[in-house]
Amino acid sequence: MAATDRIYLREAPAKLLPAPVASTGVIGWVRANLFSSPGNIALTIVCAALIVWIVPPLLRFFFFDAVWSGADREACLPSAQNPEPGACWAFIRAWSSYFTYGFYPLGERWRVDLFFFLLAFGIAWLAWLGAPRRDIGAIYFFIVLPILSYVLLSGVPIIGLPDVPTSLWGGILVTIVVATVGIVASLPLGILLALGRRSEMPAVRLLSVTFIEFVRGVPLITVLFMASVMLPLFVPDRLAPDKLVRALIGVALFASAYMAEVVRGGLLSIPRGQYEAAQALALPYWRMMGLVILPQALRVTLPNIVNTFIGLFKDTTLVFIVGIFDFLRTIEAARGDPHWATPITSVTGYAFAAVFYFICCYGMSRYSRNVEARLARAHRR
Amino acid sequence: MAKMLQLPLRSRQQWASIALQAALIVVIGGLAYGAFINAADNLAKAHIASGFRFWDNTAGFDISQTLIGYSPSTSTFGRAFWVGLLNTLLVASLGIVLATALGFTIGIARLSRNWLVARLAGGYVELVRNVPLLLQILFWYNAVLKSLPDLHSSISISGSAFLNNRGLFLPRPEFADNFEYVAAALVFGMATTLAVRIWARRRQERTGQPPRTLSYAFGLIVVLPLLVFVAAGAPLSFSFPDVGRFNIRGGTEILPEFAALLVALTIYTAAFIAEVVRAGILAVSQGQTEAAQALGLRSGSTLRLIVVPQAMRVIVPPLTSQYLNLIKNSSLAVAIGYPDLVQVFAGSVLNITGQAVEVIAITMAVYLFLSLVTSLLMNLYGRTVGIVER
Numbered sequence: 001m002a003a004t005d006r007i008y009l010r011e012a013p014a015k016l017l018p019a020p021v022a023s024t025g026v027i028g029w030v031r032a033n034l035f036s037s038p039g040n041i042a043l044t045i046v047c048a049a050l051i052v053w054i055v056p057p058l059l060r061f062f063f064f065d066a067v068w069s070g071a072d073r074e075a076c077l078p079s080a081q082n083p084e085p086g087a088c089w090a091f092i093r094a095w096s097s098y099f100t101y102g103f104y105p106l107g108e109r110w111r112v113d114l115f116f117f118l119l120a121f122g123i124a125w126l127a128w129l130g131a132p133r134r135d136i137g138a139i140y141f142f143i144v145l146p147i148l149s150y151v152l153l154s155g156v157p158i159i160g161l162p163d164v165p166t167s168l169w170g171g172i173l174v175t176i177v178v179a180t181v182g183i184v185a186s187l188p189l190g191i192l193l194a195l196g197r198r199s200e201m202p203a204v205r206l207l208s209v210t211f212i213e214f215v216r217g218v219p220l221i222t223v224l225f226m227a228s229v230m231l232p233l234f235v236p237d238r239l240a241p242d243k244l245v246r247a248l249i250g251v252a253l254f255a256s257a258y259m260a261e262v263v264r265g266g267l268l269s270i271p272r273g274q275y276e277a278a279q280a281l282a283l284p285y286w287r288m289m290g291l292v293i294l295p296q297a298l299r300v301t302l303p304n305i306v307n308t309f310i311g312l313f314k315d316t317t318l319v320f321i322v323g324i325f326d327f328l329r330t331i332e333a334a335r336g337d338p339h340w341a342t343p344i345t346s347v348t349g350y351a352f353a354a355v356f357y358f359i360c361c362y363g364m365s366r367y368s369r370n371v372e373a374r375l376a377r378a379h380r381r
Numbered sequence: 382m383a384k385m386l387q388l389p390l391r392s393r394q395q396w397a398s399i400a401l402q403a404a405l406i407v408v409i410g411g412l413a414y415g416a417f418i419n420a421a422d423n424l425a426k427a428h429i430a431s432g433f434r435f436w437d438n439t440a441g442f443d444i445s446q447t448l449i450g451y452s453p454s455t456s457t458f459g460r461a462f463w464v465g466l467l468n469t470l471l472v473a474s475l476g477i478v479l480a481t482a483l484g485f486t487i488g489i490a491r492l493s494r495n496w497l498v499a500r501l502a503g504g505y506v507e508l509v510r511n512v513p514l515l516l517q518i519l520f521w522y523n524a525v526l527k528s529l530p531d532l533h534s535s536i537s538i539s540g541s542a543f544l545n546n547r548g549l550f551l552p553r554p555e556f557a558d559n560f561e562y563v564a565a566a567l568v569f570g571m572a573t574t575l576a577v578r579i580w581a582r583r584r585q586e587r588t589g590q591p592p593r594t595l596s597y598a599f600g601l602i603v604v605l606p607l608l609v610f611v612a613a614g615a616p617l618s619f620s621f622p623d624v625g626r627f628n629i630r631g632g633t634e635i636l637p638e639f640a641a642l643l644v645a646l647t648i649y650t651a652a653f654i655a656e657v658v659r660a661g662i663l664a665v666s667q668g669q670t671e672a673a674q675a676l677g678l679r680s681g682s683t684l685r686l687i688v689v690p691q692a693m694r695v696i697v698p699p700l701t702s703q704y705l706n707l708i709k710n711s712s713l714a715v716a717i718g719y720p721d722l723v724q725v726f727a728g729s730v731l732n733i734t735g736q737a738v739e740v741i742a743i744t745m746a747v748y749l750f751l752s753l754v755t756s757l758l759m760n761l762y763g764r765t766v767g768i769v770e771r
Contacts, residue, residue, distance in 0.1 A: 033494065033495065033496035033497075034495060034496060034497060036494065040495050043493070043497075044495060044498075047495075047498055048497065050501065051501070201398050203405060204401075207409065214749070217705075217752040217753075218709070218745045218748045219709035219710070219712040219723070220709075221712045221713065221715060221723055221727075222712065222723065222727065222741060222744050222745050222748065225723075225727050225731075229737040230420075230737050230738060230741055233424065234415075234416035234419050237423070314513035314514070315513070317516060318713070320515065321515075321713075321716055328515065328516060328519070332519070335523075346523050346524045347520075347524045350519065350520045350523075350524050353516055357511065357512050357516065358508070358512055361511035361512075365511065
């Protein structure tokens with residue numbers, strides 16, 4: 001009886017206390033992520049010091065102390081107002097048309113602009129996964145565009161477009177042409193090689209494997225050297241291709257070996273049932289591949305294709321070494337210009353090139369990650 | 382009826398397949414034959430010899446960095462080939478070691494629970510991976526190393542090392558007689574330490590007693606050679622670089638071309654290795670880390686003893702392909718004139734002899750061979766870290 005007197009019964013739940021201030025909000029986040037232990041505090045301090053050491057000078061170089069306009073090197077030399085000048089953007093502006101077109105004749109540069117526009121249109125069509133009629137887009141990109149671009153850039157005198165020899169091409173134009181030819185040629189070639197590697201015909205398989213493994217085992221430079229030095233030996237004099245075409249052949253062959261492995265990875269991910277179902281429908285080999293297997297395989301491996309393309313885009317700089325005026329080579333040529341010779345000209349040129357390549361490659365890798373996430377969503381049920 | 386229908390159908394397919402393969406071989410063979418005829422014709426017209434007889438001819442050009450004896454007036458093209466190959470191997474092997482160290486650090490830092498560290502490492506990877514290697518090499522060479530002060534205003538490091546736009550000049554060790562005893566003591570110390578460690582590991586496996594080998598190792602590797610060194614009468618001196626009016630005499634020189642290439646290759650490949658390491662560590666299930674924590678291991682020990690050994694299985698194959706890329710990328714040396722295999726052999730030797738076919742074939746064969754050896758070694762290593770199933 002006495003025990004029941006001492007029973008305490010709570011009839012309403014206690015009021016919830018707020019979480020300790022130190023574990024929520026900004027303070028909690030900072031404590032958990034930056035200052036959770038003595039070692040972490042030390043790391044945070046070291047990193048903060050690193051950022052303070054690197055970032056302000058970079059900002060000053062790129063923006064605050066940069067020289068934005070000027071007629072010649074005088075503008076970019078240390079002066080009273082600007083004792084430590086940053087990037088000499090005036091130099092980039094003065095040379096910008098050379099960086100874009102090389103020595104392409106002034107009156108014909110609209111052709112290059114039109115080419116850029118047609119290419120951007122084709123890329124947008126193919127890259128936007130929800131675009132209408134992407135099959136026509138593929139035909140446009142892989143068949144119509146190359147012919148149109150050749151007519152536009154190289155010129156056909158009969159229809160009023162004067163010839164422009166490739167020795168006059170340069171800058172971003174050449175970089176884009178090399179990269180585009182690389183992708184346009186390497187994707188079909190790579191698909192053929194990948195199919196060849198999985199073929200049941202021993203001769204086809206052996207040839208494909210030999211080609212793929214050989215090309216992947218040697219540096220691109222040696223392939224470019226081979227294309228530029230040996231190719232002219234292998235064909236009769238009158239057929240000898242010009243310098244740019246030789247480099248393009250080298251890049252296309254090189255890229256197709258890598259593309260073949262990427263496509264093969266996609267093919268491997270297609271379950272056997274798909275092949276068997278297509279065979280049960282009595283589809284012949286090429287229709288089975290073209291209508292059932294490849295559409296799925298290419299879709300799965302699209303992120304890898306884009307990653308290969310990023311590598312290819314960076315590798316286009318190597319044509320520099322066999323004497324072609326790509327974007328990087330035009331930077332090299334311009335930074336030697338005595339009118340703009342200052343201690344910061346070289347750094348400015350490289351910084352500009354780095355920004356250009358970074359924007360292109362980073363954009364592509366963001367795109368590839370988006371596609372990957374989208375595919376992962378599609379596979380999740 | 383069905384059988385009769387099937388038989389000719391299958392054999393028709395087989396015939397088509399054989400015909401297709403035969404046609405392919407004929408076309409490829411024809412192209413190769415045509416190329417051969419044209420090449421022979423073009424070479425004859427240009428009066429260029431063929432075959433490998435040039436190998437023993439005098440080279441006659443200078444090479445800026447030689448690890449083995451070489452003189453332009455007496456050495457042969459064959460000698461030049463070895464010089465170039467050794468230079469390639471030097472920069473590639475150093476690059477692999479440094480890039481691995483930096484790459485593992487960055488890759489682990491990217492997974493750090495410290496937000497700032499993870500972000501910094503991520504920024505490094507994104508920045509470095511998206512800028513072409515050639516641009517980075519040119520940047521380090523032309524914008525950084527070539528803009529160092531010239532000879533007369535060299536940066537002096539305590540008067541014994543000099544840094545200027547011609548390179549880094551360091552004291553060179555000069556070994557006197559009896560130094561071989563010191564070297565022998567060092568080798569003996571290392572071998573004995575290794576034996577002690579194997580013994581300690583065995584004992585730990587048998588009894589669970591953790592080994593204490595650090596003091597043995599210190600005594601064997603540091604103290605013993607030092608004692609021998611003193612006993613042998615300190616047979617080592619340094620030749621210090623000396624700044625003259627036109628050049629620096631004495632000491633040993635690190636070329637700016639070499640430094641730029643090594644730095645760029647290391648930084649570039651490390652970014653890719655970091656991604657490989659990150660993916661490998663993420664592939665080890667979270668339960669392993671939690672189990673290790675439940676056993677009371679610190680985070681450093683968890684990483685070293687539990688996570689990394691398991692991650693290595695996943696890491697080794699893509700790591701191998703990064704090593705292969707580094708070896709192949711070292712051929713970009715040609716852009717800044719570091720005398721590697723491509724610059725010396727596919728550059729100078731090809732230009733002098735004009736024998737493009739032979740020279741390019743040899744160069745490609747060497748890279749194929751290097752790739753093969755590297756893959757082989759990494760496969761052996763992969764087997765040792767691979768999972769051992771009962």
